[in-house]
Every structure is written in structure tokens, then in C-alpha cells.
Amino acid sequence: MDDVARVRPSDLPQLDRCRRRFVRTVTGSGLTHGPSTHSRRRFALANAVVDAARRAHAQAESEGVAPSEILDDTAPPRDLEAEERAVFDDAMAGYGDVADARGGRPVDPAPDAFPARTSRSGRFKLSVTIDVALVVDGITEVRRLAFGPSPHGRLADDPRARLTALVCGGTEPLRYVHVDVLRASASVVDTDAEERRRWGDELGPRIISALDEPEPAATPGPWCSSCPAVRGCPAIGASDLASPLSSAERGGPGTGERPGTDEAPGASESPTTGGSRGAAGMGG
Numbered sequence: 001m002d003d004v005a006r007v008r009p010s011d012l013p014q015l016d017r018c019r020r021r022f023v024r025t026v027t028g029s030g031l032t033h034g035p036s037t038h039s040r041r042r043f044a045l046a047n048a049v050v051d052a053a054r055r056a057h058a059q060a061e062s063e064g065v066a067p068s069e070i071l072d073d074t075a076p077p078r079d080l081e082a083e084e085r086a087v088f089d090d091a092m093a094g095y096g097d098v099a100d101a102r103g104g105r106p107v108d109p110a111p112d113a114f115p116a117r118t119s120r121s122g123r124f125k126l127s128v129t130i131d132v133a134l135v136v137d138g139i140t141e142v143r144r145l146a147f148g149p150s151p152h153g154r155l156a157d158d159p160r161a162r163l164t165a166l167v168c169g170g171t172e173p174l175r176y177v178h179v180d181v182l183r184a185s186a187s188v189v190d191t192d193a194e195e196r197r198r199w200g201d202e203l204g205p206r207i208i209s210a211l212d213e214p215e216p217a218a219t220p221g222p223w224c225s226s227c228p229a230v231r232g233c234p235a236i237g238a239s240d241l242a243s244p245l246s247s248a249e250r251g252g253p254g255t256g257e258r259p260g261t262d263e264a265p266g267a268s269e270s271p272t273t274g275g276s277r278g279a280a281g282m283g284g
């Protein structure tokens, strides 16, 4: 295992699906592929949107103007393709509306409130990306900028919301906001220290249990189609390796799951807490 395993929001669903994939992904052990070309394109677009949002908040704060005034004048990076540039412009307009309506003063991401923990086989940390952090009416608000709504019915059940709250929350109230930049909408969940303690008490032992398994169980399913740990998997035969989608197709409907090395279809390196820098937002 690496010195410190990184558990990202996109890893958590694998705890309930396939522990072998979960362990291999968070430890970086024996992975065969990284993000797809499609994912890399989305990362570039998402990076551009998040970077523009951060710059707009900083400039708006120093000049005393609304963030939308900055965002409206922000041109897309030249390395984006035509279709991506159109999405970028829509995102600037959508996030501008949300940013103006919510207000707030930009701040640096909060210090890590969920330090590395130790299992028998090593140490792990929760690793989340902070797209934008502000203080709004005295409460720290961490915003996720996404190209769609949260895929979870209740935002409090979104793994990204929980991990972000655990990493950034400390003892103070923390507000997590999922911003759909294309619809100019915001979903909000407020968390307090007691709720985060319960989340941490529930999640930590599950992660430790998986990491400490001598041979984490390989459980095939639709998620195999995107598994970066497929090589050598005892649940997948040689014929499956020759046709990697065959197991997934037998296991059920397609998934659209990303490779485990993708934190999300979002930006590349950007400020995070939780001990690493990972892909930024826009993943939904």
C-alpha cells in the first residue's frame, strides 16, 4: 500500500460494490488505466470554469463589484474546443447568477478536520476538492460547481457532500452547496459537528475494514466496465479481458462509471484539503 491511501468521493460507492476495486483504487495498487480521453476533456473544461469562478470571486471582492460582472467578461481558454467554449460561456452566466444571489466573502479552504487514520495495513485520508469556499452570513460555505444536479436524492446522502463536510467542518457549522452552473441553481445542505461525527463514525470503520482485508472480495457487476483494477481480477476471465465490456453487459445495464482513478469528471490539480490535490468539480 502507498504511505497514505486517498479516499475520494468517487471511491465510496465501491465500498458497497466491489471491495477489491475500492482497495486497489485508493491505494493506487495495480491499476491499469487512468482517466479516458473523454474524461480528460471534461477535466479541462471543468478546470477552466472553477479557475474562472475563483478568480472572479477574488476580483469582485477587491473591486467591490458583483461576481457576475467579472464572469460575464471572462473569455473561455483558447485550448477549449468550440462546443466546450459554448458550455463555458453558459457556465459563466449560470454561476454568475448563483454567485450574485448567494453573496459571500471568498476564503481559503478550511484546515483539514479529518486527519489521517490508521488501519492495520496502513494509513488513509479523505481527499476532497474544494471548488469555491466563502463565508456567507458568518457560515463557511463550500461550493461544488457541477454541470448538472447532484445524482443523489438528498444532498446529505451525496458522498462528496459528506466527505467535504468531514474534511472541512471542524467544530463549526458548515454549509455544502451543489451548484448546477448550467441551470443556475443551488442545492444546500447544512451540517453540524454532531452530524459529521456520526458520518465519520460510520464511514471510518468501513474503510478500515476494507483496507485490512487480506484479499478484498472481487464482486463483478456493471461497474466492471470502468474498473482500473481489472487486470488479474479473479472474478474476470481471460475472455472478459479480451472484451472488457462483456462482464458489465452481463451484469446489468450500463453504468457510465468512470475509472477509479478519476476523482470526478472535473478539473485537474486544484486546492484540496484532506491531504491531496485532485480533480476539481463539475462532476455532478
Ligand code: SF4
Pocket (backbone or CB within 6 Å): 018, 019, 020, 021, 218, 219, 220, 221, 223, 224, 227, 228, 229, 230, 233, 234, 235, 236
Ligand atoms: S473487474 Fe469487477 S470484480 Fe474485478 S476488481 Fe474490478 S470491479 Fe471488482
